[in-house]
Amino acid sequence: MFKDTEQPNIVQLKDISQSYDGGKTFIIQHLDMLIEDKADQGQFIVILGASGCGKSTILRYIAGLQKPTTGEVLIHDKPITTDNRVSMVFQQYSSLPWMTVLDNVALGLRYKGVEEKERNSKAMEFIELVGLAGHEKKFAQYPTLSGGQLQRVAIARSMIANPDILLMDEPFGALDINTRLQMQELLLELWYKFHPTVVFVTHDISEAVYLGDDIYMMKRAPSRFIEHVAVDLPFKRDREIKRQTHFMELVRDVEDRMLKVVSF
């Protein structure tokens, strides 16, 4: 949250406030956030907070989809431009149901003017990476594809743009536990391979500790970050780590702090 190394900044939110009623009440007030860029390693930031505290709103600021009422949003120390490589996986399924999996994944490349053969072959690479080979001709809609498969499409679509910032808004919230665990492993694999800066929102504390390097907790409206836990687990993780005492201690610590944070 605060500058602690000489590394350049990648995301900075400065004294952000958000009101939807002309300043009578504030959803977010005096919120600051600073994420430093670990370019050849990437980092995994997790945001926790009660429903309605403004987590999705923060991701929308960083994606450039919304401007705060007051305050500044900087990417690489500059105001947001369309050149920033920021991808977002939304809280709701966001694939285009009238398009095939292949066309959904290739969509960003099409907008960039990449010709069809090249974009389809790149899209197939990512479809294979997320384990959807054989499904590329299907329409990206439920129930033709399951919830987990649709989130794989969304992840492939967001990764193909080679983002340096990947925003994920409760991406596994609607999945059954097996699929959710599989998706956590898939996400870690992709993260090790492409090392973007990930900002990940979840309500699941075990998921937050397993995936995150840093966990930031938001209080209720008017919200801002009031707690931070640095997750001192090894950089590379696998499911075995969840059985270790230190993992369980971290989960308990985050849980205790969350109980305080939500009653703040």
Ligand SMILES: Nc1ncnc2c1ncn2[C@@H]1O[C@H](COP(=O)(O)OP(=O)(O)OP(=O)(O)O)[C@@H](O)[C@H]1O
């Ligand atoms: N356009 C809008 N007009 C009025 N209020 C809004 C608008 N957009 C968001 N809000 C309010 O801002 C608050 C924060 O919303 P946001 O979606 O960021 O919450 P969240 O932390 O992501 O919640 P959840 O965990 O349920 O997804 C909510 O109270 C919401 O009702």
Ligand SMILES: [Mg+2]
């Ligand atoms: Mg939300």
